[in-house]
Amino acid sequence: xxxxxxxxxxxxxxxxxxxxxxxxxxxxxxxxxxxSGSTSTLAPVADEDDHPWHDAALxxxxxxxxxxxKPLASRLMAxxxxxxxxACGYLCQTYSAAIATGDERDLTRCSPGxxxxxxxxxxLVAIEPPAAAKQQPVASSADASKYSRTQPFTAQIASTTxxxxxxxxxxxxxxxxxxxxxxxTYEPGDAIGICPVNCPDLVRGVLGVLGATGDExxxxxxxxxxxxxxxxxxxxxxxRARPALLELLAKSASDxxxxxxxxxxxxxxxxxxxxxxxxxxxxxxxxxxxxxGDFVATLQRLQPRLYSISSSQRKHPGxxxxxxxxxxxxxxxxxxxxxxxxxxGVRSSPGDSVRVFVQPSHRFRLPAxxxxxxxxxxxxxxxxxxxxxxxxxxxxxxTGQNWxxxxxxxxxxxxxxxxxxxxxxxxxxxxxxxxxxxxDTAEKVYVQQRMLEQGGQLWSWLAAGAYFYVCGxxxxxxxxxxxxxxxxxxxxxSLSPDEATAYxxxxxxxxxxxxxxx
Numbered sequence: 001x002x003x004x005x006x007x008x009x010x011x012x013x014x015x016x017x018x019x020x021x022x023x024x025x026x027x028x029x030x031x032x033x034x035x036s037g038s039t040s041t042l043a044p045v046a047d048e049d050d051h052p053w054h055d056a057a058l059x060x061x062x063x064x065x066x067x068x069x070k071p072l073a074s075r076l077m078a079x080x081x082x083x084x085x086x087a088c089g090y091l092c093q094t095y096s097a098a099i100a101t102g103d104e105r106d107l108t109r110c111s112p113g114x115x116x117x118x119x120x121x122x123x124l125v126a127i128e129p130p131a132a133a134k135q136q137p138v139a140s141s142a143d144a145s146k147y148s149r150t151q152p153f154t155a156q157i158a159s160t161t162x163x164x165x166x167x168x169x170x171x172x173x174x175x176x177x178x179x180x181x182x183x184x185t186y187e188p189g190d191a192i193g194i195c196p197v198n199c200p201d202l203v204r205g206v207l208g209v210l211g212a213t214g215d216e217x218x219x220x221x222x223x224x225x226x227x228x229x230x231x232x233x234x235x236x237x238x239x240r241a242r243p244a245l246l247e248l249l250a251k252s253a254s255d256x257x258x259x260x261x262x263x264x265x266x267x268x269x270x271x272x273x274x275x276x277x278x279x280x281x282x283x284x285x286x287x288x289x290x291x292x293g294d295f296v297a298t299l300q301r302l303q304p305r306l307y308s309i310s311s312s313q314r315k316h317p318g319x320x321x322x323x324x325x326x327x328x329x330x331x332x333x334x335x336x337x338x339x340x341x342x343x344x345g346v347r348s349s350p351g352d353s354v355r356v357f358v359q360p361s362h363r364f365r366l367p368a369x370x371x372x373x374x375x376x377x378x379x380x381x382x383x384x385x386x387x388x389x390x391x392x393x394x395x396x397x398x399t400g401q402n403w404x405x406x407x408x409x410x411x412x413x414x415x416x417x418x419x420x421x422x423x424x425x426x427x428x429x430x431x432x433x434x435x436x437x438x439x440d441t442a443e444k445v446y447v448q449q450r451m452l453e454q455g456g457q458l459w460s461w462l463a464a465g466a467y468f469y470v471c472g473x474x475x476x477x478x479x480x481x482x483x484x485x486x487x488x489x490x491x492x493x494s495l496s497p498d499e500a501t502a503y504x505x506x507x508x509x510x511x512x513x514x515x516x517x518x
Contacts, residue, residue: 053078054092056474060116072128073100079120081112083474083517084363088303090149091359102130106300108242112474112518115269149304152195152355153182157348158319168413171326172381173345174310176319177354184320184356186313188388189364189516191306192320195355196340198302199347202239203232205279210289218296228292236299239339241281243269244298249281249288258285280332305340306359308471308516310384312391320356323384323416364469364516370398373466375458377481379407379436379447382472383416385516389469390420394429402429403461407436407447432457448480451488459492467512474517485513 051074053063060079067078076096084091088109090098098104099121107121147153158176177192186192207214207229214229232238243266250262262285265271273281278299282288311321324345327338337346348354366389367374376386383406393402404421408414415435424430434454438444451458462468470481482504489500507513 051077051093054082056082058082060113060120064120071100072124072130073097075124076100076121079113079117079124080110081117081474083112083515084361099125100130106237106242106303108240109303118269147182147184147357149193149195149357149359152193152304152357153179153184154353155179155182155320155356157350157352157354159350160345160348163323163414163416165413169409170380170414171328171345172414172416173324173326174417175322175324175344175348176311176316177321177356179318179320179356184358186309186320186358187360188309188312188366188392189361189385190309191359191361192309192322193304193306193357193359194322194340194344195304195357196302196343197347198233198236198238198339199337199342200233202277202279202337203229206232206238206282209279209282209286210292210295212292216292218293221301228296231296235302236296237302237339238278238299239336240300241270241273241276241278242298242300245278245281245295246270248290248294248298249285252290252294253285253288255285255287258287261285262288276332277336283332302339304357307344308381308384308388310387312388312395314395315391320358321387323381323387325381361516363511364514365511366392366398367400367467369400370396371400373401373403373431373461373464374469375403375405375461375466376469376471377405377447377451378469378471379477380416380472382470382477382516385471386469387417387420390424390429394424401431401461401466403432403434403458403466404430405434405436405447405450407438407445407450409437409439411435411437411440446480447477448484451481451484455488456492459488462489462507462512465512467514468507469514469516471516472518478515478517 053066054077055063058066063078063082064075067075070078073093073096076099077093080092080096082092088095090104090109092110095104095109099107107125108118110117110121156178158178160176161174163172163174164170203214212228214227214232216228217225218228218231219225220231220235226235246262246266250259250266253259253262265273270276273284276284307322307324309320310323311319313320322344324341326341326345328342329336344354364385370393374389376389378384378386383404386404390402390404392398393400402424406416406421408416415437421430421433425433434447434450436445436447436450438446468485470478472478486497486500486504489495489503490497493500493503495503504513
């Protein structure tokens with residue numbers, strides 16, 4: 001039998017031996033003769049956590065079929081997008097568990113899954129209603145381990161620094177948060193949960209169209225009554241109108257035509273108003289003015305947002321940093337702001353309070369061996385955890401090589417953390433830095449192209465045991481990176497498409513291919 005890795009391959013003898021052994025073991029386990037004498041393809045890698053549906057590449061129907069007969073929480077999890085992106089304020093498993101226990105009533109929080117996920121969740125809870133919500137125990141302020149999304153710690157903004165040029169199309173900020181005496185700790189790869197406060201302009205707009213003063217007492221789940229203005233600021237989501245609100249407005253509308261339109265919108269999940277905020281909906285239907293208490297009861301709770309931590313606690317003891325892309329856009333003739341990003345990156349000033357908690361991310365960690373090389377692919381704000389990684393590697397004097405592939409739109413306008421990256425390159429901490437700025441050339445170039453251009457070098461790093469990380473956009477960038485990683489394995493490892501797919505799956509199984517996507 002000829003060697004699986006030929007002598008002409010660009011590897012040293014140790015790397016060649018390791019790869020030959022790896023593929024011999026994999027192919028031997030899955031090899032068999034058929035009637036035609038051909039060998040079978042590689043078998044898929046089993047899921048070690050007994051959640052075989054936790055694979056974003058599987059269609060929704062297949063995921064649900066895999067979870068058939070499982071407990072409600074597992075079936076709900078199978079309906080999620082399987083990205084563990086944190087956009088909902090949870091991970092896929094914790095979001096589904098919260099729905100199953102009744103602690104979370106909003107079924108539309110999985111933005112990557114969209115309407116398909118929301119509809120699947122509604123069907124599942126209609127068949128098996130969740131349990132009654134449980135009151136969370138009150139945490140002791142002296143017990144840092146008890147701080148969580150339901151019991152956050154009140155920290156302080158230390159500083160906010162703009163990372164992009166004033167003329168850049170994106171507004172990205174670096175936010176440092178003082179953890180004070182909380183005792184909160186985190187590891188590189190973890191996320192910081194932010195409990196945002198709604199934009200005061202939006203709160204004033206809702207109060208204005210309701211004809212309310214803001215002093216009206218309203219009930220808040222799990223607490224005592226508070227003034228309407230405070231509840232709208234801190235407790236309820238105003239950025240999106242739920243079907244329950246549309247149904248209530250339909251019942252209270254004095255104009256029959258408005259009532260019919262509202263019922264139709266409620267039945268179609270908002271239709272043309274699916275992205276409208278509460279103020280826009282109220283303005284659109286002026287005859288629909290329900291009692292304040294009923295109105296508040298239909299609002300969903302304001303959920304925390306997760307941001308990849310962009311600091312090492314070894315370098316910044318007592319602080320946690322986040323890289324925040326500020327969201328701002330025009331809708332219905334007025335500007336709308338991202339709930340958390342605008343609160344954290346623009347409205348908050350040093351000394352202001354911010355409620356936080358740490359969301360561990362055990363599946364996105366640096367290698368245990370500090371000599372292990374790492375490859376990091378992080379365009380835009382996807383660079384955040386890799387700033388944490390590099391700070392940690394510097395603080396611990398890790399000897400492993402570090403390769404960052406970063407991309408954004410313009411070199412001169414939004415090269416995030418350029419000074420730090422240049423310094424780390426000069427000192428040798430950053431072994432290699434490849435960049436892609438998509439709007440600086442006639443042909444748009446992205447991080448994926450940089451990977452393919454350096455495919456031979458990337459393959460040699462993987463052959464030497466490197467960990468491969470990707471952080472950023474889950475819808476386009478991450479799938480493209482995954483496809484190109486398989487292409488590199490095929491081109492530079494002389495693998496068939498099936499073998500390349502199996503190789504990448506094996507990297508993930510070995511926790512050497514790690515994703516933090518959203």
